[in-house]
Amino acid sequence: MSLIVxxxxxxxxxxxxxxxxxxxxxxxILGASGSGKSMTLKCIAGVxxxxxxxxxxxxxxxxxxxxxxxxxxxxxxIGFLFQNxxxxxxxxxxENIGIALKLxxxxxxxxxxxxxxxxxxxxxxxxxxxxxxxxxxxxxxLARCIIYKPDLLMLDEPFSALDSHLKDQxxxxxxxxxxxxxxxxxxxxxxxxxxxxxxxxxxxxDKGKTVLYGDTKQIFKQPKLYTAAIxxxxxxxxxxxxxxxxSVYVVDWGIILETExxxxxxxxxxxxxxxxxxxxxxxLAKDEKNVIKCRINRIVExxxxxxxxxxxxxxxxxNGIADILYKVNKDQWNNREEKESLYLRIPDDAILMLE
Amino acid sequence: MQISxxxxxxxxxxxxxxxxxxxxxxxxxxxxxxxxxxAKMVLxxxxxxxxxxxxxxxxxxxxxxxxxxxxxxxxxLQFLGIKIVFSWTATVIxxxxxxxxxxxxxxxxxxxxxxxxxIMAAKTLGLSDNxxxxxxxxxxALPGVAGGGILAFARGLGEFGATAMIAxxxxxxxxxxxxxxxxxxxxxxxxxxxxxxxIVLLISFIVVAxxxxxxxxxxxxxx
Numbered sequence: 227m228s229l230i231v232x233x234x235x236x237x238x239x240x241x242x243x244x245x246x247x248x249x250x251x252x253x254x255i256l257g258a259s260g261s262g263k264s265m266t267l268k269c270i271a272g273v274x275x276x277x278x279x280x281x282x283x284x285x286x287x288x289x290x291x292x293x294x295x296x297x298x299x300x301x302x303x304i305g306f307l308f309q310n311x312x313x314x315x316x317x318x319x320x321e322n323i324g325i326a327l328k329l330x331x332x333x334x335x336x337x338x339x340x341x342x343x344x345x346x347x348x349x350x351x352x353x354x355x356x357x358x359x360x361x362x363x364x365x366x367x368l369a370r371c372i373i374y375k376p377d378l379l380m381l382d383e384p385f386s387a388l389d390s391h392l393k394d395q396x397x398x399x400x401x402x403x404x405x406x407x408x409x410x411x412x413x414x415x416x417x418x419x420x421x422x423x424x425x426x427x428x429x430x431x432d433k434g435k436t437v438l439y440g441d442t443k444q445i446f447k448q449p450k451l452y453t454a455a456i457x458x459x460x461x462x463x464x465x466x467x468x469x470x471x472x473s474v475y476v477v478d479w480g481i482i483l484e485t486e487x488x489x490x491x492x493x494x495x496x497x498x499x500x501x502x503x504x505x506x507x508x509x510l511a512k513d514e515k516n517v518i519k520c521r522i523n524r525i526v527e528x529x530x531x532x533x534x535x536x537x538x539x540x541x542x543x544x545n546g547i548a549d550i551l552y553k554v555n556k557d558q559w560n561n562r563e564e565k566e567s568l569y570l571r572i573p574d575d576a577i578l579m580l581e
Numbered sequence: 582m583q584i585s586x587x588x589x590x591x592x593x594x595x596x597x598x599x600x601x602x603x604x605x606x607x608x609x610x611x612x613x614x615x616x617x618x619x620a621k622m623v624l625x626x627x628x629x630x631x632x633x634x635x636x637x638x639x640x641x642x643x644x645x646x647x648x649x650x651x652x653x654x655x656x657x658l659q660f661l662g663i664k665i666v667f668s669w670t671a672t673v674i675x676x677x678x679x680x681x682x683x684x685x686x687x688x689x690x691x692x693x694x695x696x697x698x699x700i701m702a703a704k705t706l707g708l709s710d711n712x713x714x715x716x717x718x719x720x721x722a723l724p725g726v727a728g729g730g731i732l733a734f735a736r737g738l739g740e741f742g743a744t745a746m747i748a749x750x751x752x753x754x755x756x757x758x759x760x761x762x763x764x765x766x767x768x769x770x771x772x773x774x775x776x777x778x779x780i781v782l783l784i785s786f787i788v789v790a791x792x793x794x795x796x797x798x799x800x801x802x803x804x
Contacts (some may be wrong), residue, residue, distance in 0.1 A: 325703075
């Protein structure tokens with residue numbers, strides 16, 4: 227199982243340049259809305275045509291602009307779960323699932339029944355798509371893809387159309403259902419959580435370009451690039467000047483960080499995830515390195531945590547530009563001893579060095 | 582009042598709608614699936630032209646093409662022995678040409694309103710383009726297509742200008758209801774003319790009622 231994608235396509239406002247390779251894993255494409263994720267999937271499926279490049283699935287060339295190969299979508303054997311599921315509204319659940327099966331009537335019925343049982347859709351066989359719930363529609367759409375045993379299954383924002391309280395349950399359901407399918411899975415999402423949960427490998431794209439590709443956990447932990455850090459959800463990023471292999475001046479926060487890891491010369495930004503700061507007591511803070519004494523600008527209460535907007539006491543107020551965001555659970559925040567200013571330590575392994 | 586204009590009109594309108602319906606769907610599909618935007622625009626202009634041109638101008642153009650001294654007309658007459666102008670066939674041709682844009686435009690917009698994601702999904706499922714058209718696009722576009730068909734039928738039934746130009750006004754042969762009304766009024770027979778008018782009113786009312794029925798009829802899967 228392998229997929230090679232290397233395509234270019236001119237689009238309104240930007241050009242799409244996507245390149246990545248995979249072998250047999252769950253891949254996620256992560257990027258903001260309008261960054262070209264869906265178009266990439268459509269190019270792979272063959273319903274849109276790239277201007278140039280190559281798409282190879284399991285050694286089978288699906289598209290090659292130089293060799294003038296461009297297989298029709300019908301010949302690619304790729305399953306595509308559309309964002310709005312794209313169920314045929316005038317066909318029942320049963321008809322939707324079995325529409326393209328090239329089998330005799332009895333065999334088709336048997337196979338569709340099998341699928342309906344596996345996807346917990348019993349009793350809905352004769353319902354029309356808009357008579358069933360969003361989650362059920364999604365299962366029908368997934369069953370419709372998987373029944374043809376595609377070589378590659380692509381999911382376009384599979385959970386974005388669902389209510390948030392349903393999401394967790396449905397994500398688990400889908401994970402279970404995907405076990406019925408043993409091909410490759412490519413999923414597109416703007417949600418970091420979804421990608422982190424589902425995908426072993428991640429391709430990060432920004433304004434149509436592949437920014438970074440690699441192991442999901444690794445990339446989320448150490449994004450390496452400024453844009454990748456933003457897309458993976460790092461809220462605190464500051465310009466920096468490298469002073470020596472083990473110290474760096476963080477411009478926006480007005481602090482010199484000393485690190486145990488060696489700092490590469492080409493580092494331009496330092497990032498720290500909002501939940502990775504350590505709050506210290508005043509007494510302890512004196513002996514520690516990499517501590518910022520902060521002024522509290524604003525406190526925003528969330529469902530399970532506080533987001534505190536802070537600023538180095540030594541820097542001038544720059545209208546929130548130099549804000550440091552610190553996410554902390556409610557108990558810890560309410561029980562803090564130091565109420566006026568705050569000592570935040572940046573642990574060594576929380577420091578993201580970004581190009 | 583004679584019965585023949587009624588019969589000729591019904592025959593003409595029925596034959597015309599069968600042709601217009603099939604032609605309209607076929608051409609609309611062709612234009613919708615076309616990739617080049619420019620070709621789409623040009624063809625769309627050409628196919629809509631009969632709707633905006635005065636029917637007499639369309640009739641004049643048809644006369645130029647089909648007249649017995651013109652290449653096409655001459656060929657049909659000499660080799661196939663068919664004389665088109667001033668025959669019943671001409672009434673059908675006039676009705677088809679004039680009503681075609683209504684059918685074409687209704688079908689086209691109905692096809693274009695079908696969610697493109699459905700078509701893409703069908704392609705990735707491996708359905709052939711023909712099968713996609715007949716089992717997905719067509720059923721979903723049917724209300725619009727049917728509405729277009731009814732409008733085109735009504736337009737064909739009322740066709741006057743182009744018919745007069747290429748089919749003439751021959752009693753018992755090419756005299757349709759609109760032409761009969763005109764002739765009776767010209768001859769001062771207001772009484773006869775009004776009987777024809779009442780019949781046209783009746784047919785038109787039925788057509789409007791049918792159109793409303795089709796557009797309001799709930800489809801089971803939308804409930």
